[in-house]
Amino acid sequence: DIQMTQSPSTLSASIGDRVTITCRASQSISSWLAWYQQKPGKAPKLLIYKASRLESGVPSRFSGSGSGTEFTLTISSLQPDDFATYYCQQYNSYRTFGQGTKVEIK
Amino acid sequence: QITLKESGPTLVKPTQTLTLTCTFSGFSLSTSGVGVGWIRQPPGKALEWLALIYWDDDKRYNPSLKSRLTITKDTSKNQVVLTMTNMDPVDTATYYCAHRPSGDNSGHFQYWGQGTLVTVSS
Numbered sequence: 001d002i003q004m005t006q007s008p009s010t011l012s013a014s015i016g017d018r019v020t021i022t023c024r025a026s027q028s029i030s031s032w033l034a035w036y037q038q039k040p041g042k043a044p045k046l047l048i049y050k051a052s053r054l055e056s057g058v059p060s061r062f063s064g065s066g067s068g069t070e071f072t073l074t075i076s077s078l079q080p081d082d083f084a085t086y087y088c089q090q091y092n093s094y095r096t097f098g099q100g101t102k103v104e105i106k
Numbered sequence: 107q108i109t110l111k112e113s114g115p116t117l118v119k120p121t122q123t124l125t126l127t128c129t130f131s132g133f134s135l136s137t138s139g140v141g142v143g144w145i146r147q148p149p150g151k152a153l154e155w156l157a158l159i160y161w162d163d164d165k166r167y168n169p170s171l172k173s174r175l176t177i178t179k180d181t182s183k184n185q186v187v188l189t190m191t192n193m194d195p196v197d198t199a200t201y202y203c204a205h206r207p208s209g210d211n212s213g214h215f216q217y218w219g220q221g222t223l224v225t226v227s228s
C-alpha cells in the first residue's frame with residue numbers, strides 16, 4: 001500500500017503569508033496526486049489534480065508542484081477564506097489520502 | 107451541473123450491515139472513464155478512501171476493508187450503492203460519495219456529495 005505523509009500537521013500563518021504544505025509518498029506515484037481543501041462540516045473541494053493542474057474556478061494563488069515521491073501545495077498570499085484543512089491524495093495505485101494539514105490563523 | 111447526495115441510516119448497531127446509496131445527476135455512469143467513489147471521515151480525523159466503481163463495472167476496494175465492502179451501480183437510476191458488513195463503533199464516520207471524471211489525467215474526485223453521518227452504537 002502507498003502511504004501519504006503530510007507536513008506540517010498544523011500551520012499557523014497570517015493573511016498575506018506564503019504558505020507551503022508538503023506531501024510525501026512512500027513510493028513513486030509519478031504525478032498522480034490531487035489536493036483538496038476542507039472546511040469544518042463541509043465536503044472536500046478539489047484544488048489541484050495531476051500534481052500541478054489547477055481545477056477550474058480555483059484561485060490562481062493556489063499552485064501545486066512535484067513528482068515521484070515529493071509534492072507541495074503553495075498558497076502564494078494567504079486569504080481569510082483559505083483557513084481550512086488541506087489533504088493530498090494519490091491515485092497511482094488505489095487511492096490514499098494524507099493525514100491533513102490544518103492552516104490556522106496566527 | 108453535477109450533484110451527488112448520500113442517503114442511508116444515521117444509526118446502525120454493531121455487527122449490522124450498512125447500506126448507503128449515492129444518487130447523482132449531471133453525468134452518466136455509462137460514459138467512458140467516469141466513476142463514483144466512496145470516502146469516509148471519522149469525526150475529527152482524516153479522509154479514508156473506501157471503494158470506486160467505473161462506467162464499465164470495474165470495481166476497486168481499499169485493501170484493508172475489501173472483505174467487508176461491496177459497491178454496485180444502477181445506471182438507469184443514477185445510483186451507486188455501498189454495503190459494509192459487520193459494522194463496528196470505529197466505523198462511525200461521515201460517508202461521502204464523489205465523482206471521478208473521465209480522462210487520462212483523472213483519478214481524483216472532482217465533485218463530492220454533502221456527506222452523511224453514520225453512527226455505530228448499540
